[in-house]
Amino acid sequence: MSENTGHASEISTQGLKNDPKRLGRILFGALFLAIFVGYYIAGMDLDKGTLAQPGPGMIPGWIGIAGAAISLLVIVESLLGRSESGRIDFPRGRDLKDVLIFTSMVIVYYAVLIPTLGQYIASALFAVAFIRVVGRASWVKSIIIGVVMGIVLTLFFAEALGIRLPSGMILP
């Protein structure tokens, strides 16, 4: 993944178009420049206090300024070709599809299924769906392994280790 090259000046002459990593880092720097400016503004309401008696807003104020400066540094480093550069190992084709499906499944599992259906059912559903869709196993195999995995794992942590897990809104 990493392509931290030692020939930065050579790459910088090729322009940003041929260097997705540098371009990505500039965008990342710009995004965080905006976020840290927002953070600074949000922290302005907090009492800064004095140096002898610092208030809750003093450190966030400094962090906002430092964060904005560091974001600018990332942008400048990338523009000057003094940062990591080269290709980004972004997934393509089937890999990209798998990553996107996986991420969507985890979002649904964590944000929707667990709070509503509880850990047992949600885990079994997630495991079945993943093994079937991303793992490309047969329906029978996916259902058997997924249900067993989801229920046994939850049972182990909840009953054997005594960890409190969400029961959901449907089951009592």
Add this chain to the structure above:
Amino acid sequence: MGTIEGFLYGLELAVSPELLLAAFVGALAGTLIGILPGLGPVAGAALLLPLTFAYEPAVGMIMIAGIYIGTQFAGSMTSILLNMPGDAQSVVATFDGHPMMKNGRGGAALTIMTLGSFISGLIGLGIVLLVLPAVTGVAMRFGPAEFFALTAGGLLVLARISGGSLGSGLLPMIIGVALATVGLDVNTSTNRFTFGQVDLTLGVALASVAVGLYGLSELMFMLTGDAKRPKPKRFRIRELIPTKEELGRSITPWGRGSLIGFGFGLIPGPAAALSTFGSYKVEQSVSKHRKKLGTGAVEGVAGPEAANSSATIGSIVPVLMLGIPFSATLALMISAMTVQGVQPGPLLATQRPDLFWSVIASILIANVMLLLLNLPLIGVWIKLIMTPMRYMVPFIVIIASIGAYSINSNFIDLHIVLIAGVFGYFLRLLDFSPASLLVGLVLGSMIERYFVQGMVTYRGDLWAMVGASGISITIWALVAIVLFAGFLKPVWTTVKRKKREHVS
């Protein structure tokens, strides 16, 4: 309580059935999760740590120590078997460990590694016991000014030496520090950056950020690399026995590696990774068989693996004595201690001797467990490595959800895992350092606490705080050297070149 007396007391506690089981479960779970390809010690510890919160402090802490040592060790196993390092410190194990595997000596390499880890663990523990009185003496002199110097300076040093460009370490670090300000400010009981969300009052839990940043994002990478995953070769149990010559050639590298590793463990930075490379360099310079290094020489496995294990133990010293972590896994350890209501620091040994000494003693127990677990179970580990990704991924995602929810029994932690997972994926695609973010998150709140205490003590005089003591001045001077040495080097080189030109 004297050092030896304390250690024996800890050993007595650690061999109670409950704590023995905790060390066993920790070492087993650590090895199990650490051996899964792609999941290194940080991801492994992040996934498992929240689960230790459910137990009483001593049990939880010993499990954490076991997990930490187990995951560190397991990372090197995949290096030897598959030529796939679990993390940076396991890279060196591929140099000679995998060639040994190809030469049919993979089993011996694993035994040398396991024995080396055990022996260096003992040596490291011995050094800890030797230096503990001196370190305690220094640590007792630490006040807000010294702690501020160590936390703020350490964070700057870490961001500088974490590899890559300056921004690659600094940006994630400041993001972590900013995240640490979310929630209730303990000094003034003011809510900061919670935007009316009551769930955020407790702040952003380090464990959930770590699970997302390392665990979830790692799975996203794993999904794209499955096809290229090599299959390990099976070998018989008798192949695990090294020859007399191999054992003889390992003894000195074990000793050298142990000392090098311990030294690296004490300083801020990626100690384990630096120590393995440092030890390999030393073997390249001083070993009798240095010409064979890189082709499957046993010294290339023995030295760095001993250094890896010893650095792990060395790095626990600043955590226990000062409460300051300088690596992502140790940051998790501190976070777990805090959740358990334990405040690591110079007073830990006197205030909670049971906990302090049982953790120290449990390092020895965890090392024994690893020795007993890893060689006989080698067949099981190989089978685990070969588990298809289609089953491994949902298994890990479910454990991650259970771990994250168990931190506060709050759904906000699951949301944090999701956000941190996606964010971590892009962070790593663009070569930023996720470890800096985690350490920033832990040290951020400490820096603020010590800064506020220091400013109140020194009545707002920053320079009085910086120059409060010899310790503080020394720390800041060392930080300045590390930060600016890189900038001064080109100037120095130019001056030297001009001088040479002038003379000629």
